[in-house]
Amino acid sequence: MLDAAAVSEFAAGERLAAQLLFLSEVDKLKGVLRRSQLMDGSRYENSAEHSWHIALAAWLLADTADEAVDVARVMQMLLIHDIVEIDAGDTFAYDATRRTDQAAREAAAAARLFGLLPADQAATLHGLWCEFEARTTPEARFAHAVDRLLPVLHNFATQGGSWRANGVHRGMVVQRVGAIADGSARLWAVIERLLDEAVRRGYLAPVPASE
Amino acid sequence: MLDAAAVSEFAAGERLAAQLLFLSEVDKLKGVLRRSQLMDGSRYENSAEHSWHIALAAWLLADTADEAVDVARVMQMLLIHDIVEIDAGDTFAYDATRRTDQAAREAAAAARLFGLLPADQAATLHGLWCEFEARTTPEARFAHAVDRLLPVLHNFATQGGSWRANGVHRGMVVQRVGAIADGSARLWAVIERLLDEAVRRGYLAPVPASE
Numbered sequence: 001m002l003d004a005a006a007v008s009e010f011a012a013g014e015r016l017a018a019q020l021l022f023l024s025e026v027d028k029l030k031g032v033l034r035r036s037q038l039m040d041g042s043r044y045e046n047s048a049e050h051s052w053h054i055a056l057a058a059w060l061l062a063d064t065a066d067e068a069v070d071v072a073r074v075m076q077m078l079l080i081h082d083i084v085e086i087d088a089g090d091t092f093a094y095d096a097t098r099r100t101d102q103a104a105r106e107a108a109a110a111a112r113l114f115g116l117l118p119a120d121q122a123a124t125l126h127g128l129w130c131e132f133e134a135r136t137t138p139e140a141r142f143a144h145a146v147d148r149l150l151p152v153l154h155n156f157a158t159q160g161g162s163w164r165a166n167g168v169h170r171g172m173v174v175q176r177v178g179a180i181a182d183g184s185a186r187l188w189a190v191i192e193r194l195l196d197e198a199v200r201r202g203y204l205a206p207v208p209a210s211e
Numbered sequence: 212m213l214d215a216a217a218v219s220e221f222a223a224g225e226r227l228a229a230q231l232l233f234l235s236e237v238d239k240l241k242g243v244l245r246r247s248q249l250m251d252g253s254r255y256e257n258s259a260e261h262s263w264h265i266a267l268a269a270w271l272l273a274d275t276a277d278e279a280v281d282v283a284r285v286m287q288m289l290l291i292h293d294i295v296e297i298d299a300g301d302t303f304a305y306d307a308t309r310r311t312d313q314a315a316r317e318a319a320a321a322a323r324l325f326g327l328l329p330a331d332q333a334a335t336l337h338g339l340w341c342e343f344e345a346r347t348t349p350e351a352r353f354a355h356a357v358d359r360l361l362p363v364l365h366n367f368a369t370q371g372g373s374w375r376a377n378g379v380h381r382g383m384v385v386q387r388v389g390a391i392a393d394g395s396a397r398l399w400a401v402i403e404r405l406l407d408e409a410v411r412r413g414y415l416a417p418v419p420a421s422e
Contacts, residue, residue, distance in 0.1 A: 001250050002368045010404035019271050027250040030260045039212050039238040049241045052263035056290050060230050060332060072283035079267050121271060157213045193221035
């Protein structure tokens, strides 16, 4: 990693030194592994490359959003939304135990990590992260939709991937990714058909008869 | 990977099917390895996570650009600038042999990969990629500056990383990353001091006396 002493030697002033240290710190996101595999099934995906993928996806799919969105703002949200995982870890969507304290762990992480930046940028990024979490703006709702969309495509592409590995059935997926419907009815319609096809192919278990 | 037959079954219409197939195809960028290591030295970096890192860096460092830039446009350029490597591979900065046909290989890759998108988006992304390569706009010059900046930080953070592994000296680095100066005099001043410090610490060989 870059150390603060070295950076202060070559960075011109405190602002640039803080920015370069932040960029060094967030390099750790490349080492945070998710439960989804790459689409070729070769390994698990990390949160940095996932963030790249969904920022690109949000740009290309912006015209499917239910409400008009500021595309740049959605992309920025998605580039930073997972940075808190550097401290808080990736919490598996279907891990009920760890999800109970997830919000507190992530809030502390956001304060520390965005706090490394110069004050104006710390406020901007922290604000965008809070907006993403609160889902009260069209941008945040669409950003969530895209963030939930990609893992479903990955699981389909890997013939069930983390669904099969973790005994997940169709009802659990709908509960988890139903937020797609809050950002884009068109993308949600695609996902419902995809899930039907996944059940038909045996990639995903149907909802158990008892539920 | 997602296959076209499946996608056409659940995607609503040709536009969305083309977009989802493109997003599936570019997942391969996560498997294209660069010569630079992660800042903790644990493994080599891939081009997808690198693209995430520089899009974020361009946003945060935009006020160091020599000319005013459209930040969203720079971020979009950086999110797609390496996609051609899926077909053309990553060409090491100091590999003179492979660099001779790099332009032709990458142009063919751009035509095929961006051509997977609906025509309007294919034209937009291909145009942005050409703009990045041509470096004739403030956005393209600043995007190049940031793209060249991060590997230098990575090499410093890993105590010489790919410099030492490949016998690279300070003059070769300056020739390779001098493009930083075309986009940001402030960032270039930082890099010159960083390279001095890298030589002082033994991370980077000085320019040989014979040159």
